[in-house]
Amino acid sequence: MYSYEKEIVERDENTVHMNVGPSHPAMHGTLRVKMEVKGERIMNTEQEIGFLHTGFEKLGEHRSYNQFITLTDRLNYFSPLSNNIGFALASEELLGITVPRRCQVIRTILAEMSRLADHSLCVGAMTMDLGAFSSILWTFVEREKLYDVFEAVTGTRLTSSYTRVGGLAFDLPADFEKRVTAILDSMDKTLDNLRDSFYQNRIFLDRTEGIGVITKEDAMAYGITGPMARASGVPYDIRKFRPYLCYNELKFEVPLYKEGDTLARYKIRIDEMAESISLVRQAMKLLEPGPINFEDQKRTLPDKTSTYGDMESLIHHFKLVMPGNDHGIHPPVSDIYSSTEAPNGELGFHLVSDGTSNPYRVRIRGCSFINYPILGKLLKGSMLADLVAILGSFNIIAGELDR
Amino acid sequence: METMIAYKPENHLTLIAKVEAFAGDRLLGREEKSHYHQFKVKGQDAKGLIQFLRDDPELGFAYFIDLTAVDYLRYPAPQPERFGVITTLLSPLLGIRVQVKAFVADGDPRLPSLTDLFAGANWTEREVWDLYGIEFMGHPDLKRILMPDDYEGHPLRKDYPLRGRGERGNFPVYHATTQKTQGGG
Numbered sequence A: 001m002y003s004y005e006k007e008i009v010e011r012d013e014n015t016v017h018m019n020v021g022p023s024h025p026a027m028h029g030t031l032r033v034k035m036e037v038k039g040e041r042i043m044n045t046e047q048e049i050g051f052l053h054t055g056f057e058k059l060g061e062h063r064s065y066n067q068f069i070t071l072t073d074r075l076n077y078f079s080p081l082s083n084n085i086g087f088a089l090a091s092e093e094l095l096g097i098t099v100p101r102r103c104q105v106i107r108t109i110l111a112e113m114s115r116l117a118d119h120s121l122c123v124g125a126m127t128m129d130l131g132a133f134s135s136i137l138w139t140f141v142e143r144e145k146l147y148d149v150f151e152a153v154t155g156t157r158l159t160s161s162y163t164r165v166g167g168l169a170f171d172l173p174a175d176f177e178k179r180v181t182a183i184l185d186s187m188d189k190t191l192d193n194l195r196d197s198f199y200q201n202r203i204f205l206d207r208t209e210g211i212g213v214i215t216k217e218d219a220m221a222y223g224i225t226g227p228m229a230r231a232s233g234v235p236y237d238i239r240k241f242r243p244y245l246c247y248n249e250l251k252f253e254v255p256l257y258k259e260g261d262t263l264a265r266y267k268i269r270i271d272e273m274a275e276s277i278s279l280v281r282q283a284m285k286l287l288e289p290g291p292i293n294f295e296d297q298k299r300t301l302p303d304k305t306s307t308y309g310d311m312e313s314l315i316h317h318f319k320l321v322m323p324g325n326d327h328g329i330h331p332p333v334s335d336i337y338s339s340t341e342a343p344n345g346e347l348g349f350h351l352v353s354d355g356t357s358n359p360y361r362v363r364i365r366g367c368s369f370i371n372y373p374i375l376g377k378l379l380k381g382s383m384l385a386d387l388v389a390i391l392g393s394f395n396i397i398a399g400e401l402d403r
Numbered sequence B: 001m002e003t004m005i006a007y008k009p010e011n012h013l014t015l016i017a018k019v020e021a022f023a024g025d026r027l028l029g030r031e032e033k034s035h036y037h038q039f040k041v042k043g044q045d046a047k048g049l050i051q052f053l054r055d056d057p058e059l060g061f062a063y064f065i066d067l068t069a070v071d072y073l074r075y076p077a078p079q080p081e082r083f084g085v086i087t088t089l090l091s092p093l094l095g096i097r098v099q100v101k102a103f104v105a106d107g108d109p110r111l112p113s114l115t116d117l118f119a120g121a122n123w124t125e126r127e128v129w130d131l132y133g134i135e136f137m138g139h140p141d142l143k144r145i146l147m148p149d150d151y152e153g154h155p156l157r158k159d160y161p162l163r164g165r166g167e168r169g170n171f172p173v174y175h176a177t178t179q180k181t182q183g184g185g
Helices: A056-060 A065-072 A080-095 A101-129 A134-154 A176-198 A202-208 A216-222 A262-285 A304-309 A311-321 A367-371 A374-379 A386-394 A398-402 B009-026 B043-055 B121-132
Strands: A016-020 A032-038 A041-048 A334-342 A345-353 A359-365 B029-032 B036-042 B063-071 B083-091 B096-104 B110-112 B135-137
Touching: A032 A374, A041 A374, A056 A065, A056 A359, A065 A080, A065 A359, A080 A101, A080 A334, A080 A345, A101 A134, A101 A176, A101 A262, A101 A386, A134 A176, A176 A262, A202 A262, A202 A386, A216 A374, A216 B063, A262 A386, A304 A311, A345 A367, A345 B063, A345 B083, A359 A367, A359 B063, A367 A398, A367 B121, A374 A386, B009 B029, B009 B036, B009 B043, B009 B096, B036 B043, B043 B083, B043 B096, B043 B110, B063 B121, B083 B121, B096 B110, B121 B135
Parallel strands: B036 B096, B110 B135
Antiparallel strands: A016 A032, A032 A041, A334 A345, A345 A359, B029 B036, B063 B083, B083 B096
């Protein structure tokens, strides 16, 4: 049985054991770091995770492909749309489906908008952890506007479940472009504010410059991806490595920094937000009327209005959603690794199919799980207060960490 | 400006030639996937192949992507052994990904740990140990990571039921003490 007494170990009489988390305002979810501190210096750490373990991978083996999309919402719950899109693309790759043009454009726009929402929360929370309060209000105002649009598009603010295997749940609302354009304009101003307030701020620079430096070699050996890796000079972005959706038609630069410190991880998120704004603007020009679902209704759920309206679609709908092995989508017996660039890095899905309507194995390569272990190495020898700054720049989401 | 790592499918030929020359008979098979190749080996041969992939100057698979496992107990297609431990790597030099699938037998599943090659293998191997019960020899700290420390069984195995084996009902119940706090508490 688990006991706290077991954790008391022999120690140097000058050091003190400290416990931060699992429930602590600075820990961004249920993370626990056990530390051995000497004065304010951290001598040794141990990270403990698993407090939010939900068993998504086991559940996935007992759900159909379309049902699993609702579980992906709960992975990185700050950008659920990115997870939906990542899983839909992986299962479409398994099935060999290519979705229609309009669906791809919509997915591109929403993926970039959820990147904006995720990054704006990260930079706001990080600066708040370091003592600045106005910035989180600015970013939360922007995030709120984005969530209003997500609500108009998907029907919910958080658990979007917007994609389907081979398409989308429904089309965009009529005033979508107008609303998004207004948000992007105000987002530009917020980004300027964030740059002006922190890039020259002595207090902020003292807390972040040269703190928590990840070298390029370490980043690759630990498998760190996304903004964290690019802040350390690893030129890896799946949108450029293997362009999916419409990314090969859009013009964008991927920001890169060499420093690898907490400041670089802050700056790179601001730069990526600026790029995302331009990406959304470009992708909106590609929006043209057309179908949003793959035409073969034996593999893609029919449009909901036609399900209620004509018999063919109703039959197809039932054939796809009924439980049992005679119904549902049956991908070939094979396995596939497919990944997309989620806001925090490479979100990979390793799907193994045994030919039945449920996946045989769903492996979620969550970026937070792979990005988190290096924290222990960075903390060794640094100050206690650096924990908050470094962890804020990691943007670890417990839903994806513990799955 | 440094150029981004881009996918170069033509480099697969180099990879296949080098791996086949290195592994020879130890290679159980190769499968072409949508954008990467999967090499199948036995559990004890996996580490040698992965070290070769990482250290060979013409390959340079130095980017750790993922390590996971699959339990093939009820899989329709026949597999050499029950468990497959899958390591995914990326080469910034060649611009391609590669997967190594190491087959491990049931009973006492174990294979050499990759922790001295890739720091990222530490937690992923702990996860595979936790959920599949596959032991990684030479791992510095092989203990449970997602499940509680006193948990019995390995939940992602196919013979483990979805609703568990009654562990939830057997959790000890802690009652809050009803003592009143003294003083200003």
